[in-house]
Amino acid sequence: MQLLQTTDKDFSVKFKTLVSDRREVTVDVSGTVREILADVKVRGDAAVKDYTSRFDRNNLQSLHLSETFIAEHATQCPADVLAALEFAAERIVAFHEKQLPPDIGYTDTVGVKLGLNWVALSQVGIYVPGGRASYPSSLLMNALPAKIAGVERIVMTVPMPGGEINPAVLAAAQVAGVTEIYGIGGAQAIAALAYGTESIAPVDKIVGPGNAYVAEAKRQVFGTVGIDSIAGPSEILVVADGQNNPDWIAWDLLSQAEHDPSAQSILITDSEIFAQQVIKAVEKILADLPTTKVASASWQKLCSRHSGQRFSREYTTA
Amino acid sequence: MQLLQTTDKDFSVKFKTLVSDRREVTVDVSGTVREILADVKVRGDAAVKDYTSRFDRNNLQSLHLSETFIAEHATQCPADVLAALEFAAERIVAFHEKQLPPDIGYTDTVGVKLGLNWVALSQVGIYVPGGRASYPSSLLMNALPAKIAGVERIVMTVPMPGGEINPAVLAAAQVAGVTEIYGIGGAQAIAALAYGTESIAPVDKIVGPGNAYVAEAKRQVFGTVGIDSIAGPSEILVVADGQNNPDWIAWDLLSQAEHDPSAQSILITDSEIFAQQVIKAVEKILADLPTTKVASASWQKLCSRHSGQRFSREYTTA
CATH class of the missing domain: 3.40.50.1980 (Nitrogenase molybdenum iron protein domain)
Structure with missing residues (x-):
């Protein structure tokens, strides 16, 4: 678990390393x-x-x-x-x-019939x-x-x-x-x-x-x-301010951490207090989780970043 | 160019070989x-x-x-x-x-907001x-x-x-x-x-x-x-009865044949006369086509198959 603050002067390097490091663990099979x-x-x-x-x-x-x-x-x-x-x-x-796409069918201005049918x-x-x-x-x-x-x-x-x-x-x-x-x-x-x-x-x-x-x-x-896609190690990014329930956010983060030791869970928040609450909640849950070994391996970093926009300070847990 | 008739007793073997042979020419790069x-x-x-x-x-x-x-x-x-x-x-x-997909957004019966936004x-x-x-x-x-x-x-x-x-x-x-x-x-x-x-x-x-x-x-x-996809050698399959213009069908078949020497063009028809007309039309076009070398390499087979449904006899040119 790493906690980074956007005000740290090496924040951007650390954050980039954190995110890209994860991609390097894949063994060539x-x-x-x-x-x-x-x-x-x-x-x-x-x-x-x-x-x-x-x-x-x-x-x-x-x-x-x-x-x-x-x-x-x-x-x-x-x-x-x-x-x-x-x-x-x-x-x-x-x-x-609700996702079923509609067929397309029409005759254009010069009289050509055009269409697309989903099969x-x-x-x-x-x-x-x-x-x-x-x-x-x-x-x-x-x-x-x-x-x-x-x-x-x-x-x-x-x-x-x-x-x-x-x-x-x-x-x-x-x-x-x-x-x-x-x-x-x-x-x-x-x-x-x-x-x-x-x-x-x-x-x-x-x-x-x-x-x-x-x-x-x-x-x-x-x-x-x-x-469908190449499913890599799981990842989750949660953006949440201090008005959220730290337990819920902790469960969200662990929902992906438990998949794979190289899974990655990141929280971006503008409240250091909230970040600490989430960390405590995660640790409490980890003590009881049947998948604790895998989830703990993923849960090793917490970092933060600064956007200067909606969140004046953001904390990223990963 | 091969002409197969569905009434040939080895039709299904020949047709299968024709279609799958093409996939074998790919060199391992x-x-x-x-x-x-x-x-x-x-x-x-x-x-x-x-x-x-x-x-x-x-x-x-x-x-x-x-x-x-x-x-x-x-x-x-x-x-x-x-x-x-x-x-x-x-x-x-x-x-x-007309293909732009609509977003989905609704609140279900228990009050949960669900949605899907296209970005x-x-x-x-x-x-x-x-x-x-x-x-x-x-x-x-x-x-x-x-x-x-x-x-x-x-x-x-x-x-x-x-x-x-x-x-x-x-x-x-x-x-x-x-x-x-x-x-x-x-x-x-x-x-x-x-x-x-x-x-x-x-x-x-x-x-x-x-x-x-x-x-x-x-x-x-x-x-x-x-x-988007793995683009293999091009292929085209045209299903047409004798009521079509052989020149148009010939151009359709050659539109893909010219892409690649291992491209494949197949015509399925119920009229042997029409199949022969298309072959003549293709040969006439090939004589003048700037891409004639590639297209001719693809144009080497013609076969036919029997469906017993709409077409009582079908000819497949490939």
């Missing part, structure tokens, strides 16, 4: 990923099973999770979590329905992290917009380290209307979705967050399929 | 591109100048093209071409203004090919939507092989409101736009077509900046 992609392209299911056995310690007979398996595990999702997922799904649908992709793949990060809510936010757009085949891959899977992820998949689930992850899952294997038909676009290997695999298959 | 990107990242302008000297045989004192240089060369654009560019620009603006990127880079392909129209189609969206800094790079530049490209840049032009191309131009150099400030997103090196460079910098 492109060679390893390239090999995995090439192997899956050639050997298909056999290669995916080998990597799944090696990286996830999971010997899958079938990559595809059966209806029975999904149903059995999804029912283990606690009722209150399921209710929360259903409530979230309703709200996500309501929001994204949904027929099949998309959603990567859902297992292991450290298990986000049923991200699954809803990725799958439901596809459903609303009219995508017919929504495929999901989720790694099952040691054969384990979070029941809430499978429950969320049911709520969101995912049509196929495969118990695989990493670059091998991205390769299977992009190129197809004997048991997995290829998709048109791959979305969803993943670790550095998944991000690099998406970068490499981009062009063969569409992708 | 990723290693070379990686080196160029890394070099520009470290050495900046000096590296860009070295590559420009080597690949474009052009020893630039300054990467930036001066107002005077642009004005002098743009005036060499023939008056009828300039008039056509201005006419095209008007039509492009009229179309893309233009502040700076974009447009890659414009020089050499074999010089497309002032593509420049208009890339720059004007940025202008309409509200992008303030629109940077363009265009290689000048042997110091040459197409006056129509500079005239189009003026018509489109491009704010800076650099006389560079290839992976080195993409690197300069993505990472910045001493004389070129980095941009947020890079768009525009280029050769295999440019496409691979865009893939590699994706994540550091946004990109």
Whole structure:
């Protein structure tokens, strides 16, 4: 945690270092990923099973999770979590329905018909992290917009380290209307979705967050399929003055810090007192957070900057 | 040129081979591109100048093209071409203004304010090919939507092989409101736009077509900046029955064939007579086309397929 003040004479150098340092921690995994992609392209299911056995310690007979398996595990999702997922799904649908773009169609002054029609992709793949990060809510936010757009085949891959899977992820998949689930992850899952294997038909676009290997695999298959974006380490920037609730701001900052040890959370504020309150609130929460180890690693800096505009002094916690 | 009929018993194999073969011709340039990107990242302008000297045989004192240089060369654009560019620009603006997406903002049933505001990127880079392909129209189609969206800094790079530049490209840049032009191309131009150099400030997103090196460079910098897409070899698929003008269809097919020797043009039709008329029309045009060498290399196959639906027999020229 660093606290910088814009009145410090080396503020701009320190702030710049803070922000760009984070980008340097990424290990170059492109060679390893390239090999995995090439192997899956050639050997298909056999290669995916080998990597799944090696990286996830999971010997899958079938990559595809059966209806029975999904149903059995999804029912283990606690009722209150399921209710929360259903409530979230309703709200996500309501929001994204408003995003549906209108078609364009008109005849110009010289009589030429011009237009643009939106057509949904027929099949998309959603990567859902297992292991450290298990986000049923991200699954809803990725799958439901596809459903609303009219995508017919929504495929999901989720790694099952040691054969384990979070029941809430499978429950969320049911709520969101995912049509196929495969118990695989990493670059091998991205390769299977992009190129197809004997048991997995290829998709048109791959979305969803993943670790550095998944991000690099998406970068490499981009062009063969569409992708949403390269998800780097998470980051959050909160701009808040002293009239805010320090606990809420602390939770907002930690919401990203817990994703990844190289995640970055920054608060810009004009009140040093408020900055100190937020720091205390974060430390209090960190003491109890199940993800405290990761979140603490991210939570190491606090800095401030001066804008001279709306905030006469700004503090940035990072 | 290949003519396939859906009634051929090996039709589906041949058709599949035809379509996927094209994707195999791409040479792997990723290693070379990686080196160029890394070099520009470290050495900046000096590296860009070295590559420009080597690949474009052009020893630039300054990467930036001066107002005077642009004005002098743009005036060499023939008056009828300039008039056509201005006419095209008007039509492009009229179309893309209709695409401006509306913001979303509402308060839900429990009183939570939700919204989505569209904000233009502040700076974009447009890659414009020089050499074999010089497309002032593509420049208009890339720059004007940025202008309409509200992008303030629109940077363009265009290689000048042997110091040459197409006056129509500079005239189009003026018509489109491009704010800076650099006389560079290839992976080195993409690197300069993505990472910045001493004389070129980095941009947020890079768009525009280029050769295999440019496409691979865009893939590699994706994540550091946004990109539009990986432009592969061009392709066009025309579905037309015998009631069409064979000359028009021939021009449509050649419009993409001329881009690249590995471009692919396919016609699907239910009339063998029409397919033969289009082939004749293409051959007649090819005899006179300035880009005949490239277009002829692409024009080598013609095939057909059977849908059993609207077209009882379909011919595919590729």
